[in-house]
Amino acid sequence: MAEASAHPVRRIDALKEIARDYDAIVCDVWGVVHNGVSKFASAEDALTSARHDGVKVVLLTNSPRPHDGVIDQLDAMGFDRNAYDHVVTSGDATRDLIQKGEGAIFHLGPKRDLDVFKDLGVDLVPLEEASRIVATGLFDDENETPDDYRDLLRDLRERELTMICANPDIVVHRGERLIYCAGSIAREYGSLGGKVAFAGKPHRPIYELARETMGLGEDADAGILAIGDGMPTDIRGANAFGVDALFITRGIHGDELNAGDPSAESVTRLLDQNGLAARYFMPALK
Template identity: 75%
Template sequence: MAETTAEESRRIERLEDVTEGYGAIICDVWGVVHNGVSKFAAAEEALLSARHDGLKVVLLTNSPRPHDGVVAQLESMGFDRNAFDHIVTSGDATRDLIAKGDGPVYHIGPERDLDLFKGLEVERVPMDEASRIVASGLFDDENETPDDYRELLKDLRDRELTMICANPDVVVQRGEKLIYCAGAIAREYAALGGEVAFAGKPHRPIYELAAERIGFGEAERHRILAIGDGMPTDIKGAKAFGLDVLFITRGIHGDELNSVDPSAESVTRLLGQNGLSAQYFMPALR
């Protein structure tokens, strides 16, 4: 695995500057190829170019929805289907966790995430009847915060229910706004002493699923470049899996860097403060 300290990140101008020698790209979605409202055309073009040069491209997202829902979302933004080979979601990996468990579930999250349960032999019930919890997000992520869930989570913790978190992200950007995700609910539940199970980034199952999709075994991981903007998810997960990393700085950590075009020194310092590193960085994928 690559070093996670003392490695200075190198700023690059375009993705194509560093793709020679790699055989595949595992790329984050929200914050890298779109902002929840519209696609990033330059990122789309960069991935199209990588595929034209023979690289496999997997879009890897902590979306709690199965991959079909993410494909539909990208299509609604006009994102070119030729820019990727596969999509793997936290929802895909989470469905395996749900299927392996026993008993009915209480779902915390919006109705748009109900396809997470499609085809599974699991009953969704009120909280008093549940034997486990599935958190895919907030019921109303435009107006609620994790503080609104404090009493609910205390009640669930008192019942000693395990929570399956379908999206480990704490926040994502939707347009210019930061929106809380299921990871924020899971973090609060864990702080109360509740047990939480994860499958999405930065946890290993979702990376194993992505590598399997493109047929890259353990001996070939050095030929995979991971792209992402989230240190606790994208960067941490990729480094733990032994991948080289391209850090997109104008994402959720833009305010911490305090610059639209930060220096290599400041990027390396921020990553190092979090026990991480990245071979490359750029403000936005292009």
């Protein structure tokens, strides 16, 4: 397992410098291969090149939607399917958690996420009839913030309902804006003493599902590289799962680093402050 270190993280200029050192790559999606509006062509080229070199590539995302919906979104952006072998989502892991539980469900999130319940045979009911909650996001993430949910979350806590969080991300970029995700709601609920079950990064189930999808055994972790821009999700998840991490710094932590091309010392300092480690960093995947 990776640990925080005083040694500076290594800057690389291109993924091809290190890709052949690994059997597989698990790569974040939002913030690394697209910004919610358009794809990053340099990331597409980098992952395609890695696959040509024999490296398996799984796109690992905290999207609350099943993988088919994410693939459709990537197709709509023109992201080449030759850049990846598989997509594994927090929505896929959420479906597993839903099936393992019992009781009617209140869906906290936008209607576009309803695919997560498809063919599961579960009852979606009004809040007052629910025995559990599945949070996939804010109802209106363009205009709402977690503050708008304080009264609702207090009511849920009083009823001692368990919340399944389908997307542990706190925020993501949508174009140039930061949008709140289900993780922000789950964080508030947890702070009230509510019980939360997390499906996606940085929690282990989604990584185990990715490894299984790639057909790799449990002893293959040393041959996996995790790529991502989120310290609480991508980097913490890589550290907990015991795999090397490539930190993309021009993502959601760009303002904290206060530079488009930060030094290795400043990146190392930020990681250390959060008790995290990454073996490599680069501003954007290419």
